[in-house]
Amino acid sequence: MSAIQTINKKLVGFFCLALLAGPTSAWADYALNMTKGVTKISEEVYDLHMLVLIICTVVGIGVFGVIIYSLINHRKSKGAVAAQFHESTTVEVIWTTIPLVILILIAIPATGTLLKIEDSSDADVTIKVTGWQWKWQYDYLDENVSFFSSLSEASNKARQRDSGINVYDVKHYLLSVNEPIVVPVNKKVRILTTSNDVIHAWWVPALGLKRDAIPGYINESWFKAEKTGTYRGQCAELCGKDHGFMPIVVEVVDQDKYKQWVVAKQEQAIAEAAASGKAMSKSELMARGEKVYKGNCMACHQDKGQGLPPMFPALAGSKIATGPVKAHMDIVIHGKPGTAMQAFAQQLNDADLAAVITYERNSWGNSAGMVQPSDVKAAR
Amino acid sequence: MSTATATHDQHDHHPTGITRWLFTTNHKDIGTLYLWFSFIMLLTGGAMAMVIRAELLYPGMQVVDPNFFNMMTTMHGLIMVFGAIMPATVGLANWLIPMMIGAPDMALPRMNNWSFWILPFAALMLVAPMFMGGNFSSGQGPAFGWTFYQPLSGQYDKLAFFIFAVHLLGLSSIMGSINIIATILNMRAPGMTLMKMPLFVWTWLITAFLLIAVMPVLAGAVTMMLTDKYFGTSFFHAAGGGDPVLFQHVFWFFGHPEVYIMILPAFGIVSQIIPTFSRKPLFGYASMVYATAAIAFLSFIVWAHHMFTVGMPVAGELYFMYATVMIAVPTAVKVFNWTATMWKGSLTFETPMLWAVAFVFLFTIGGFTGLMLGVAPADFQYHDTYFVVAHFHYVLVTGALFAIIAAVYYWLPKWTGHMYDEKLAKIHFWVSAISVNVLFFPQHFLGLAGMPRRIPDYAVQFADWNFVSSIGGFVFGLSQILFLFIVIKTIRGGAKATDRVWDSADGLEWTVPSPAPYHTFETAPEIK
Amino acid sequence: MNSHNKKTAGKLVVIAMLMFGFGFALVPLYSLVCDAFGINGRFLEIESGEFTAVEGERQGELLARRVDKDRTVNVQFFTTVNQNMDWKFKALDKSVKVHPGEITEVRFYAKNMTDKDVVAQAIPSLQPSQAIKYFTKMECFCFTQQTLRAGEGREMPLKFVVNPDLPKNIGTITLAYTFFDTGLKAKAEQKKNVALVNQ
Missing domain, CATH: 2.60.370.10 (Ctag/Cox11)
Incomplete structure (x- = not known):
């Protein structure tokens, strides 16, 4: 018995050491604690977190200290004789009151922070964020800027099973997107979240902001970043298969850069609208189609068009991708109700749709002709 | 108390073979069935957890596809909650409550049989879709999280299986609870007043009322999902004037009390074990009863703290924050009472006590993180991260499960008549207690550093702690095989257990012989 | 004793059925609360x-x-x-x-x-x-x-x-x-x- 107890004691000691040593020696490499972030709110939240954590630690050390003292000194093997007390109203009242007082001390600053979080008035920029399975759509309401943002191609390739790619070689693996959102520094940015399909949650830890995106409803929240830089986050509400693969990247830049970005985006949109009416060569369509395919289709239909049957059918050699072009356009543009196949009419313009349909009809052994933007326009 | 032995000679007069188990109305048989069922479910759900941890061992996708991963997290949660923890506590209730209150059996023995035998069918219905879809890796089990939020769960095309499984599980729980309440209220031996009942009986009485109050609400929620999906209603569809957030409210109105349904019996178990090995009566018996009732009451009015990020009005957020942190008060009272029970006791550390003491430490850690999560502004950062995963595993694994394992070691000699192998049991304890912390403690860091839950792959800065966590997970998982071995070994033989088993064990169940005869207390014992 | 148990069980079944109804009653209740506070x-x-x-x-x-x-x-x-x-x-x-x-x-x-x-x-x-x-x-x-x-x-x-x-x-x-x-x-x-x- 006593041998086991010595071992027990040693194990406890080892365990405590491991717990203490692990975190301290690793401070430099890993984030162990919540980020302070770059907004006043995220900093307040951090302080609140630390306050409660410290209170818990102190109370914990107190209670655990008493228990451990008792475990060591009040054991039968040491000849301890059990006292027989089993009640004390005074003690009960005291240790009901103490937690109550501590809770009030926590609740006061928490209330203040919460009221600030919920005050979205007087925003400088308003961005509507729409969650899609599995990407984000951003609309700058006053600037007329709108685009989709999905997992970057490099990450998307690397995260396929047996991709053979070392994920450590991918920059910001799973936390990089094809197109980040850009916001001005020191300006109040109002975020309105909603969803196109299921519930998502838009979360960027450094901005101290997490809000659900719910279909049919809008949720309001805000941030005011005080430091320029790139901040990364992820969807935080399970939204189906690729919930883990719809990151968020926010670039906080100074006011001038932001203005330039907005103008560039607006010009790009005009140019694209003009281009989407024109006929394209097959190589143009294929090049653009491959890009669109990787961004929108590959997650389910896979990189070689082999799909993941039975849920996600193969495209290589499929009836749809080699059969009549009208049916192919119809399923891509309008989706297939009751399945995971979305309608891409809203997400992609005519040129993108024409390109991706052409790509699907002429890759992986398929050979079924070209589709032009004008065809898509007619099919919509 | 001498009446206990009066029925001893009937010991073996019961049917044998498969029909004994199919048609049994004996509370001990049914308790055994429940416990074995939950053990099988524990290993099944545990195997799924191993798949999860294997995928998360390294960054990058190696083992399964994202959809299969989601199916694993979903099924792991459902199986552990409805298949392992809840049936295990019902099994303990069946075995122990009649013996603890001096009753010959449960109040409604035939219903008792039904409430168990519904379970295997419900479980089959729940897992069946996993095997539809050609091969196992493309199984079509539910993959929308155990919380089955709308509209995601509405996209699932085999929803009916899930819904009817939940209906059956609910029915089983409600029938079990009715039985337990009727037994406790009507079948106590003369002199066994409510305030003399062992705390395990008290916590189960309150748990049973919680079950009756919330399982029907869950049944209502899934019924609404059913009609939404197949009969064109719009309870949760925004299109028809419904609201997906309403689903979350209904779900958590069930879901929060459900958490206490799993933990209250654990409180009861620990309150039985600690006094025995402290050789001292439980400190503050009455306050324990009141604290349990207070926790049960509070559990009904705090549900929306699971939903701080859905966009509630600020008044609602404030209310749910205040109400939530209030739960810390009765919970703290309980921990203080256990501490005071050990204080100036004469402690020994047989295996049940080790598990119970570990429960007090580790459950308290889960309680602290619970308090942190209740602080709404901070919850905006914690919500849906691994911090939450760490929190509820501290509460449910090192809380509920540890208490159940403690109970098994504590009462196993009474059930089988044999002492378990103390050396193996201690190994089981130490390996489990250490590995479970290696498994779950780093998940606090992961969550705080920004890793969302329910993701099959993660950014590389989360790699190191995930690796540590997975290693802990594998060891913890494997050590439960040792538990299975110990239990079987004890059933098949071992040192003869005395009637009282533990030298200062208190309660009627210790007055009957070990193993407990098939029928006990056919004549009610006298309680002084 | 047995009829006593059945009576208790009966009462509990009624409670369970009421709570099933309450689950559905949450729907209009929720609408009322939403109306008052403007949820979502x-x-x-x-x-x-x-x-x-x-x-x-x-x-x-x-x-x-x-x-x-x-x-x-x-x-x-x-x-x-x-x-x-x-x-x-x-x-x-x-x-x-x-x-x-x-x-x-x-x-x-x-x-x-x-x-x-x-x-x-x-x-x-x-x-x-x-x-x-x-x-x-x-x-x-x-x-x-x-x-x-x-x-x-x-x-x-x-x-x-x-x-x-x-x-x-x-x-x-x-x-x-x-x-x-x-x-x-x-x-x-x-x-x-x-x-x-x-x-």
Whole structure:
């Protein structure tokens, strides 16, 4: 018995050491604690977190200290004789009151922070964020800027099973997107979240902001970043298969850069609208189609068009991708109700749709002709 | 108390073979069935957890596809909650409550049989879709999280299986609870007043009322999902004037009390074990009863703290924050009472006590993180991260499960008549207690550093702690095989257990012989 | 003893059944609470379209008697089309500046891009939620389901008044509409409703 107890004691000691040593020696490499972030709110939240954590630690050390003292000194093997007390109203009242007082001390600053979080008035920029399975759509309401943002191609390739790619070689693996959102520094940015399909949650830890995106409803929240830089986050509400693969990247830049970005985006949109009416060569369509395919289709239909049957059918050699072009356009543009196949009419313009349909009809052994933007326009 | 032995000679007069188990109305048989069922479910759900941890061992996708991963997290949660923890506590209730209150059996023995035998069918219905879809890796089990939020769960095309499984599980729980309440209220031996009942009986009485109050609400929620999906209603569809957030409210109105349904019996178990090995009566018996009732009451009015990020009005957020942190008060009272029970006791550390003491430490850690999560502004950062995963595993694994394992070691000699192998049991304890912390403690860091839950792959800065966590997970998982071995070994033989088993064990169940005869207390014992 | 147990069980079964009913009662209860506090910017009116139209008209006329010319509120509109529904839907007036009490009409445009008739319902949602009580809709395409024939496009009006009692700290109101496919077949009867709103 006593041998086991010595071992027990040693194990406890080892365990405590491991717990203490692990975190301290690793401070430099890993984030162990919540980020302070770059907004006043995220900093307040951090302080609140630390306050409660410290209170818990102190109370914990107190209670655990008493228990451990008792475990060591009040054991039968040491000849301890059990006292027989089993009640004390005074003690009960005291240790009901103490937690109550501590809770009030926590609740006061928490209330203040919460009221600030919920005050979205007087925003400088308003961005509507729409969650899609599995990407984000951003609309700058006053600037007329709108685009989709999905997992970057490099990450998307690397995260396929047996991709053979070392994920450590991918920059910001799973936390990089094809197109980040850009916001001005020191300006109040109002975020309105909603969803196109299921519930998502838009979360960027450094901005101290997490809000659900719910279909049919809008949720309001805000941030005011005080430091320029790139901040990364992820969807935080399970939204189906690729919930883990719809990151968020926010670039906080100074006011001038932001203005330039907005103008560039607006010009790009005009140019694209003009281009989407024109006929394209097959190589143009294929090049653009491959890009669109990787961004929108590959997650389910896979990189070689082999799909993941039975849920996600193969495209290589499929009836749809080699059969009549009208049916192919119809399923891509309008989706297939009751399945995971979305309608891409809203997400992609005519040129993108024409390109991706052409790509699907002429890759992986398929050979079924070209589709032009004008065809898509007619099919919509 | 001498009446206990009066029925001893009937010991073996019961049917044998498969029909004994199919048609049994004996509370001990049914308790055994429940416990074995939950053990099988524990290993099944545990195997799924191993798949999860294997995928998360390294960054990058190696083992399964994202959809299969989601199916694993979903099924792991459902199986552990409805298949392992809840049936295990019902099994303990069946075995122990009649013996603890001096009753010959449960109040409604035939219903008792039904409430168990519904379970295997419900479980089959729940897992069946996993095997539809050609091969196992493309199984079509539910993959929308155990919380089955709308509209995601509405996209699932085999929803009916899930819904009817939940209906059956609910029915089983409600029938079990009715039985337990009727037994406790009507079948106590003369002199066994409510305030003399062992705390395990008290916590189960309150748990049973919680079950009756919330399982029907869950049944209502899934019924609404059913009609939404197949009969064109719009309870949760925004299109028809419904609201997906309403689903979350209904779900958590069930879901929060459900958490206490799993933990209250654990409180009861620990309150039985600690006094025995402290050789001292439980400190503050009455306050324990009141604290349990207070926790049960509070559990009904705090549900929306699971939903701080859905966009509630600020008044609602404030209310749910205040109400939530209030739960810390009765919970703290309980921990203080256990501490005071050990204080100036004469402690020994047989295996049940080790598990119970570990429960007090580790459950308290889960309680602290619970308090942190209740602080709404901070919850905006914690919500849906691994911090939450760490929190509820501290509460449910090192809380509920540890208490159940403690109970098994504590009462196993009474059930089988044999002492378990103390050396193996201690190994089981130490390996489990250490590995479970290696498994779950780093998940606090992961969550705080920004890793969302329910993701099959993660950014590389989360790699190191995930690796540590997975290693802990594998060891913890494997050590439960040792538990299975110990239990079987004890059933098949071992040192003869005395009637009282533990030298200062208190309660009627210790007055009957070990193993407990098939029928006990056919004549009610006298309680002084 | 046995009958005693059955009696207890009976009572408990009644409790369980009541709680099953309570689960369903949460639906109207929730609507009441939403109405009072404005959860998710949700409006109760969807279920009672025509009543709201009449009531909104009456309230709007009352509010219009006390226009607050000294104050300007920015009202933004945006639109979403739910999953697998191929409609074009946009706010023709992206934002308007209004004086509280002023009756304002803005227009939305929706076009059915498919070759099938579609019956859809627009779900309104408003932020900040404290403003819901102070936003009165007198006429809205969201009061009823909207049917668009294959390829049909149409302007849809919204007539509203901002209540002059709107709390002073609210300077911007954002109103979002999401169109959901109801999955219903287009019927002659629904055409009548649409006509009513479009007058």
